[in-house]
Amino acid sequence: MTHASRSGSTDHRLPLHARIKDDLLRRVQSGEWPTDVPLPPEAELASSYDSSVGTMRRVLSELTAEGMLLRQQGRGTFVRRASFENSLFRFFRVQGDAEVQPASRILDRTTEPAGPQQAEALGIKTGSDVLRIQRLRLWGERPFLSERIWLPLPEFREVAMASETELAPLLYPAYERLAGVSVGRASEELSVAEADEPLAELLQVAAGSPLVRITRIATTHAGDIVEYRESFGPADTFRYRVEIN
């Protein structure tokens, strides 16, 4: 019961493996181990938590199954950084040319008071300060997605201040570097809408033509809300793939 008390806030009635898991998850997310530094070996971890190796293995297996850790026989246990920023590109496809690399261009960053929709999605009060990022994604010259992203302030003030190159090429790693927050999960909702004037111009389509709208709420693995995002793309070349289990 020495080091185990480090777990602090977790409920003491919970089984040992659950308390250890909560604490280890917290430490992993706090960045205690960079991705190239192995966690202590399971025997050492076990004794530091006053548990058996078997119980420790259970925790490590679960976190591995959930995608938080990577274990390699003979090498060690490593933190696996969120890699799913690419998922948008798993989902999106332009019919035909798969050769051209997608690019992204940040058009605008402003601080504004949160509207009711953004406030509800982010779990904050209407009127609180939020950072809004407007971004355009392109395949070569052709824009295929217009994104508006809202982040709560002051947590993400470093993202507001950063130079544009610091935000490239991907946003989620930048959140991690600048604000110390890592995205682990997201929930998206798709619907179909009509292009209004500004969107039509941005996406180079006719006003009134059908667009796909994707709203995304991104959270940490622990479930804390990170960002709210609303994206629009031309419906005609749109493909979205989902696996149901």
Place this chain on the structure above:
Amino acid sequence: MTHASRSGSTDHRLPLHARIKDDLLRRVQSGEWPTDVPLPPEAELASSYDSSVGTMRRVLSELTAEGMLLRQQGRGTFVRRASFENSLFRFFRVQGDAEVQPASRILDRTTEPAGPQQAEALGIKTGSDVLRIQRLRLWGERPFLSERIWLPLPEFREVAMASETELAPLLYPAYERLAGVSVGRASEELSVAEADEPLAELLQVAAGSPLVRITRIATTHAGDIVEYRESFGPADTFRYRVEIN
């Protein structure tokens, strides 16, 4: 090494837990235990596979995590039948009235030669016999989804012969009862299309108005393809929700 040899086809170089898992999965999928009959207790299963309880527990835990089994302390271990036919209704929502129950009406069942698209999706030869089911889904009086479903023959001949009441209310349980095949996973792709004449009439929308198209390939947990499905619904009231992990 007595009963364990029952596993038969699985690779002997695999770890014991993997071989047991393969065999148990096969038995579960073969319908050896109806959903209301518990599997043998873990101790009994362990000894029948000449393994320790710990190894057996590992297998049972994995199958539980994958959604195949349901374990309840004090009651036993049960087979969990595919419950995700309802997932369409998790995804679909008509704005406004959530009171009315969704209904489905089978319009047509015919045997036809597989077209190239169906053949590729089902992994069979173009021109092979397939069963095509045309179905309409409604909220009250309002149709919200037109579905065409293709099933390979002769595997699903019982589904072709069955009365309509035997196919109600849900198709996947009917596949199980009639053809002994249970759906465990599915892959869906969404895109946007325009309503042609017949679809417009079925869905009671104007010809040329935007529709959402969902193509689905459903498989068993083992990965064998069960059905190919193409569904269309009016885009305006459409919502589709996805969790990304």
Place this chain on the structure above:
DNA sequence: CAGTGGTCTAGACCACCTT
């Protein structure tokens, strides 16, 4: 009450990677 799964331990042996 008897029987089930849930938790936890202690330790053996093996396969793999690094040095």
Place this chain on the structure above:
DNA sequence: AGGTGGTCTAGACCACTGA
């Protein structure tokens, strides 16, 4: 060679369920 995770065992004790 030494250290890592992977596999497997044997058994104790607890919590829950149903008759």
